[in-house]
Amino acid sequence: MIQRTRRLRKNPIIRELVAETRLSKDMFIYPYFVVKGNNITQPIEAMPGISRFSPDQLVKDVEKGLKVGVNKILLFGVGEDKSEDAHSAYDHNTVVADSIRQLKKNFGNDLYIVTDVCLCAYTTHGHCGILHNDYVQNDPTLNILAKMALTHAQAGADMVAPSDMMDGRVGAIREMLDENNFESTPIMSYSTKFASAYYGPFREAADSAPGKGDRKSYQMDYRNAHEAVREAIIDEQEGADIVMIKPALAYLDVIRAVRDNTDLPVACYNVSAEYTMAKVAAKAGLVDGDRIIMENMYAFARAGANIIITYHAREIAEKGWV
Numbered sequence: 401m402i403q404r405t406r407r408l409r410k411n412p413i414i415r416e417l418v419a420e421t422r423l424s425k426d427m428f429i430y431p432y433f434v435v436k437g438n439n440i441t442q443p444i445e446a447m448p449g450i451s452r453f454s455p456d457q458l459v460k461d462v463e464k465g466l467k468v469g470v471n472k473i474l475l476f477g478v479g480e481d482k483s484e485d486a487h488s489a490y491d492h493n494t495v496v497a498d499s500i501r502q503l504k505k506n507f508g509n510d511l512y513i514v515t516d517v518c519l520c521a522y523t524t525h526g527h528c529g530i531l532h533n534d535y536v537q538n539d540p541t542l543n544i545l546a547k548m549a550l551t552h553a554q555a556g557a558d559m560v561a562p563s564d565m566m567d568g569r570v571g572a573i574r575e576m577l578d579e580n581n582f583e584s585t586p587i588m589s590y591s592t593k594f595a596s597a598y599y600g601p602f603r604e605a606a607d608s609a610p611g612k613g614d615r616k617s618y619q620m621d622y623r624n625a626h627e628a629v630r631e632a633i634i635d636e637q638e639g640a641d642i643v644m645i646k647p648a649l650a651y652l653d654v655i656r657a658v659r660d661n662t663d664l665p666v667a668c669y670n671v672s673a674e675y676t677m678a679k680v681a682a683k684a685g686l687v688d689g690d691r692i693i694m695e696n697m698y699a700f701a702r703a704g705a706n707i708i709i710t711y712h713a714r715e716i717a718e719k720g721w722v
């Protein structure tokens with residue numbers, strides 16, 4: 401007897417009925433790059449459709465996003481003073497802190513603000529921690545990251561997201577937040593972050609490329625899947641509220657493995673080059689960009705991601721694809 405799997409594919413209604421994976425606009429977080437100044441909108445060449453905004457322009461763009469339901473954003477600060485010890489990272493007047501205050505003044509709790517916590521945009525050498533003898537020093541970096549997270553919370557951030565990959569940073573940030581009455585501020589850890597060429601366009605956008613060397617002594621080796629799960633579990637033990645896999649497209653197996661090994665919500669980060677590849681190929685007329693974008697989004701959800709951080713979030717919401 402022929403097994404007739406095609407019965408349930410006959411028309412759109414039955415296909416919808418049996419669809420195993422669903423997306424909701426509530427799953428998406430939209431990243432923003434913010435720069436100091438006023439009235440600035442700088443398109444990022446390597447990421448068609450994405451711009452750096454000064455805080456006033458950020459407020460305007462977020463307002464447009466809110467109208468279509470983009471109510472969770474991730475902030476990256478660009479162009480702050482760079483130093484060996486990254487002290488500007490925890491200044492109370494960084495562009496990130498200013499942006500949070502302005503956004504909260506305008507939108508209050510209608511907008512959920514996540515901030516990236518990392519030193520690479522604040523160090524002269526562009527590494528994610530303090531450099532000594534050409535090696536990124538783990539423990540001396542922890543307190544600076546914790547102070548940076550605290551500054552963001554004090555400015556009004558709803559959640560902090562450390563992306564540096566130092567050992568022990570989730571615990572250090574948790575302790576700092578708790579000691580300062582921010583015990584209710586969650587940590588979304590970039591727990592499982594690979595040393596990846598897929599961050600190329602972001603480093604242009606955020607001006608955060610390492611001047612010398614690479615990030616392989618702290619970000620993960622992409623050949624390792626067991627270690628990837630271990631990283632997520634360690635962060636859970638240190639107090640992370642959400643764990644993340646980054647990048648996403650080439651790491652669907654890792655998303656699944658982490659999903660199966662933690663009870664925390666699992667996020668994935670559809671990173672800059674993943675975005676750029678889809679956009680540029682579509683612009684050149686070589687692929688159907690709209691369809692490729694959504695095929696990718698469903699793949700993340702099917703692999704087990706509960707939360708998707710993506711530069712496509714705004715377009716997906718505007719076009720009503722979810």
Ligand code: PBG
Nearest residue numbers: 518520563598599602671672673
């Ligand atoms: C900073 C950071 C990076 C990204 C997010 N946070 C770059 C890096 O680690 O080099 C990449 C995001 C993207 O490519 O979209 N540590």
Ligand code: ZN
Nearest residue numbers: 518519520528
């Ligand atoms: Zn970094």
